[in-house]
Amino acid sequence: MQPPVKMRKNAKQARAKQSVSTILEATTQLLERSEIEQISTNHIAERAGVSIGTLYQYFPNKTAIFVAIAEQDIEQRFNLVAEAIEKADGDLAEDATRQMMRAFIKSFADAKHNAALIRVLMATRSTAEARTLPVDAIAKLLAKAVRRSGATRALTETSAFVLTRAVLWTILTATIDAPHLLKRQEFEDELVRMVQAMLRPSGELEDLTQ
């Protein structure tokens, strides 16, 4: 199993596009039943009703299939979050940061087969390039929510990195290790607290404990 790259060949005819989506669909179904290690490419091809050769015409290796699913999945989640942010545009009464965290958590709490897909994300993330996690997109969403919430601190490369990773990975690991937390109000509260602390101007925070 080699490091994953992009699609090997572009499907031009409708027939070919059908094959690709059938393969992805079959893989998703198998992921509901089995662990990722137990899923073989031959198995996927069989369930999709295409030959193993067709599979490798479009995916350079096994990992690429899982990466494709993970990317597709996370894109959907982010669209949900972005949509929720847009919808809450005029809603200034409630804190925009909270709005976003709520949408974010919800997108993971609602989705089926969370754990399996997150594990795919982690597993691919751990071998592939970082492309799988669109952290830039998250950072932009955060920045938008921030502007609306009235916080003024400018995010540097470093602070943006810490903020986005902290939020993202906390939700990801919660989805796997403690999914019940996603339903708790307190979980949302803690994330909001964290994000707001990272966004508040420095003067208001420093040296309160000394």
Added chain:
Amino acid sequence: MQPPVKMRKNAKQARAKQSVSTILEATTQLLERSEIEQISTNHIAERAGVSIGTLYQYFPNKTAIFVAIAEQDIEQRFNLVAEAIEKADGDLAEDATRQMMRAFIKSFADAKHNAALIRVLMATRSTAEARTLPVDAIAKLLAKAVRRSGATRALTETSAFVLTRAVLWTILTATIDAPHLLKRQEFEDELVRMVQAMLRPSGELEDLTQ
């Protein structure tokens, strides 16, 4: 490759213990050269100078070998952090939280082959039970540092989860994606800011933005 479990058989004689540690040593060496997917059990056995049968006498499957290495590695890091915390016992001038974050970051910045080992951690974490990451140990260390820093907010299950995961995974992903950040003072500052915000009593934080 099946889900990893514990060691298959306990090495009683010195000869056997030697075999086990030789296998782990050989695997570590291979990890410096190759990606985890390209390392085969036969390859490990060959390099360790033991037969493949001996390898499977002590490790139930391939993953178990990597888990063993990851656990061993992370235990060392935590010992370093714990040690640093202890040493700074009388040192009340500097914030205990900062002391801990610094030791934590340093343990990742100094270690050789960080990225490779973290990837092992992530990959195993993504299939195995959560045992690989001793988050409880981290939570305890944090609590210790907290008490010393004078913060008073009690940690619940939820807040402890968010705090430990946010800190741990931010450092982990930084080690892989942006190792240069580990050397920046600002990175430490941001983590300290985050932790202190999570530990400060609620009254001092709420509704500052409204």
Added chain:
DNA sequence: TCTTAATGTGAGCAATACTCAATTTTCTAC
């Protein structure tokens, strides 16, 4: 020294990821 337990061996099996030469289907231009 004899017995038993612990350790080590490696040929071999089932399963895997992936290739490629050959075939079938669709598109295009006349």
Added chain:
DNA sequence: GTAGAAAATTGAGTATTGCTCACATTAAGA
């Protein structure tokens, strides 16, 4: 329509893998 090219599909086959097991060797205990 029809011919030819391009796109898509096929699946037997290859190399390699994770792992087992019957057997050989070494050490421990009496």
